Amino acid sequence: MSEHPNQQPSADAHAPSSKPCCGCAGAASTENRRGFLFAAGSTLMTIGGVLVAAPIVGAALAPARNADPDTWITLAPASGFTPGKTVLLKFTKPTSAPDDGMTSSSACYVRCLEAGKFQVFAVNCAHLGCPVEWFEQSRLFLCPCHGGAYYEDGSRASGPPPRGLFEYQWRVENGSLEIRAGRLPGLQEGT
Numbered sequence: 055m056s057e058h059p060n061q062q063p064s065a066d067a068h069a070p071s072s073k074p075c076c077g078c079a080g081a082a083s084t085e086n087r088r089g090f091l092f093a094a095g096s097t098l099m100t101i102g103g104v105l106v107a108a109p110i111v112g113a114a115l116a117p118a119r120n121a122d123p124d125t126w127i128t129l130a131p132a133s134g135f136t137p138g139k140t141v142l143l144k145f146t147k148p149t150s151a152p153d154d155g156m157t158s159s160s161a162c163y164v165r166c167l168e169a170g171k172f173q174v175f176a177v178n179c180a181h182l183g184c185p186v187e188w189f190e191q192s193r194l195f196l197c198p199c200h201g202g203a204y205y206e207d208g209s210r211a212s213g214p215p216p217r218g219l220f221e222y223q224w225r226v227e228n229g230s231l232e233i234r235a236g237r238l239p240g241l242q243e244g245t
Contacts, residue, residue, distance in 0.1 A: 124234055125148035125234070125235065126225070126227070126232040126233070126234055126235075127145050127146075127148060127232060127233055127234075127235040128227075128230045128231070128232050129143050129145060129162070129164065129174075129230070129231045129232065129233060130143060130164075130230065130231055131229055131230055131231070132170060132172075132226045132229055132230060132231045133169075133229065135164060135166035135172070135231070136166060137166050137167065137168045137169060138166065138167075139165075139166055140163055140164065140165040140166075140188050140190070140206065141163070141164055142161055142162075142163055142177070142188065143161065143162055143163075143164055144159055144160070144161045145159070145160060145161070145162070145233075145235060146158055146159055146160075147159070147160050147235060148235060160177075160235070161177045161185075162174050162175060162176060162177060162222055162233065162235075163175040163177060163188055163195070163219075164231065165206065165207075165208075170226055172224050172231060173207065173208060173221060173224075174221060174222040174224045174231075174233050175195070175208050175219040175220070175221055175222070176219060176220040176221070176222065178219075178220065179197040179199065179200075179202050179215055179219075180202075180210070180215040180216060180217045180218065180219060180220060181197065181199075181200055181202050181213070181214045181215040181216070182199060182200065184197050184198065184199035184200070185197075186202070186204065186219065193205070193206045194206070194211060195208070195219060197213065197215070200213060200214050201213045201214070202214055202215040204218060204219050208221060222234060222235060
């Protein structure tokens with residue numbers, strides 16, 4: 055016991071100290087760890103946000119990068135087509151980017167009616183867009199996916215397609231056959 059039996063211990067003796075604990079190593083490391091985890095979490099969230107936003111911003115800005123959809127593409131010299139024949143021609147889409155690879159290419163069927171007069175068909179079936187093939191012997195375009203058939207003038211012959219083949223607008227300019235190839239012909243064109 056104490057020397058003075060009547061003396062009471064002071065109230066401050068058991069009260070928590072308002073001074074920071076200098077001898078405790080855990081206090082400083084807890085604060086450093088909390089700050090590090092907050093910084094790491096914030097950095098990862100920022101990186102994740104940028105990765106999610108980049109494709110969205112790219113898709114929003116893509117129309118400004120793409121070429122005019124009403125661009126005329128030169129296919130071949132108009133004098134190189136034989137009347138009564140249908141040929142498959144490939145071309146590069148005007149809206150393609152250097153990193154598009156094989157998807158920057160497209161094709162069309164050119165039917166020469168007579169010298170200087172043509173029909174130019176999209177290769178896609180009007181049913182579900184499968185590529186059609188031209189068969190010279192039967193003089194039909196046939197779709198291998200669902201059995202759609204089209205006459206040589208592109209009109210529907212049989213099968214599930216609701217209409218004939220889509221046609222590109224064409225013109226002869228400076229002796230070359232050109233098509234308006236900025237977008238695939240479709241129902242929005244009204245043809």
